[in-house]
Amino acid sequence: MEIVIGISGASGAQYGIRLLEVLSEMDIDTHLVLTEAAKKILKVETDYTTEDIEDMATAVYDEKDFTAPIASGSHPFEGMIIAPCSMKTLASVANGTSDNLIARAADVCLKERRKLILMTRETPLSGIHIENMLRAHNAGAILLPACPGFYNRPNAMEELIDFMAGRALDLMKIENSIYRRWK
Numbered sequence: 579m580e581i582v583i584g585i586s587g588a589s590g591a592q593y594g595i596r597l598l599e600v601l602s603e604m605d606i607d608t609h610l611v612l613t614e615a616a617k618k619i620l621k622v623e624t625d626y627t628t629e630d631i632e633d634m635a636t637a638v639y640d641e642k643d644f645t646a647p648i649a650s651g652s653h654p655f656e657g658m659i660i661a662p663c664s665m666k667t668l669a670s671v672a673n674g675t676s677d678n679l680i681a682r683a684a685d686v687c688l689k690e691r692r693k694l695i696l697m698t699r700e701t702p703l704s705g706i707h708i709e710n711m712l713r714a715h716n717a718g719a720i721l722l723p724a725c726p727g728f729y730n731r732p733n734a735m736e737e738l739i740d741f742m743a744g745r746a747l748d749l750m751k752i753e754n755s756i757y758r759r760w761k
Contacts, residue, residue, distance in 0.1 A: 580607040581750065582648050582658035582687075583635070584680035587615020588699040590662035590724050591623055592735075596743040597661055598634040600756060609648050609655065610635035611679045615664070641678040648683040657693030658683055659746050662724060665700050665707050672713035684719070694719045695749050697742065720749055730758040 581601060585594035594616075601608050610632060612620075617628050632638045639646040647653035660667060660680060670681035671694075687694035696719050700707060711721050726732070726741040737757070744757035 579752075580609065580636075580655040581752075582609045582611070582655055582683050584611045584613075584658060584660040584663075584667070584683065585616040585631075586613050586660060586662060586664040586667040586680060587619055588662035588664035588667075589619065589623065590697075590699040591616055591620050591626075592739050593661040593697055593699075593724060593742050593746075594659075595624065595626060595631055595634070596739050597659060597746060598631065600743060600747065600754060601752075602634050604752070604754075606752070607636040608634070609637045609639065609646075609683075611639050611641055611646075611648075611683065613641045613667075613678065613680060639679055641680060643679055644682060646679055646683075648686065649679060651686050651690045655692070657695070657750055658687050659695045659697065659750065660684065661695075661697035661743075661746060662699035663696040665698070665710070668696060668698055668707070668710050668714060671696065671719065672710040672717070688717050688719065691718060693750055695722050695746050696720070697722045697724050697746060699724045722746055722749060727760075729760060
């Protein structure tokens with residue numbers, strides 16, 4: 579199994595990082611694309627270096643590398659999770675601009691009818707954001723806003739991150755037990 583993980587420049591890089599950690603523990607191949615904005619956010623929000631994150635992935639591509647295998651529908655990967663998904667990335671996906679490799683790989687998912695999960699991270703939302711969400715949804719993407727549940731009574735930020743990462747894995751049909759489900 580191969581999954582593409584895109585980490586855009588929105589707040590919440592921890593979501594993408596956690597997905598990489600869990601998928602590497604499961605021996606699932608991951609293709610990682612970090613935007614330049616994401617690399618800057620990493621320094622602000624985490625103690626991880628870009629190299630730390632890249633070491634978790636099976637393959638890493640520059641956001642401008644349109645020769646990467648994931649830029650083509652002929653490369654067989656199961657799907658993609660963009661976590662976090664900035665409103666800029668959402669707009670690119672919703673409008674098919676494919677202005678970087680994250681948006682191109684997302685476009686591949688949509689045209690090939692593969693799973694595409696967008697873990698959007700913004701609040702409040704403007705009408706433009708909502709319209710782009712609807713456009714992406716209507717094209718086949720799954721919108722998973724970073725809105726963790728609290729019924730599991732989280733005691734730490736890691737539990738909130740695990741909740742969202744676990745939901746993304748569930749949507750990708752990857753069995754996991756990193757969060758407590760509703761009973």
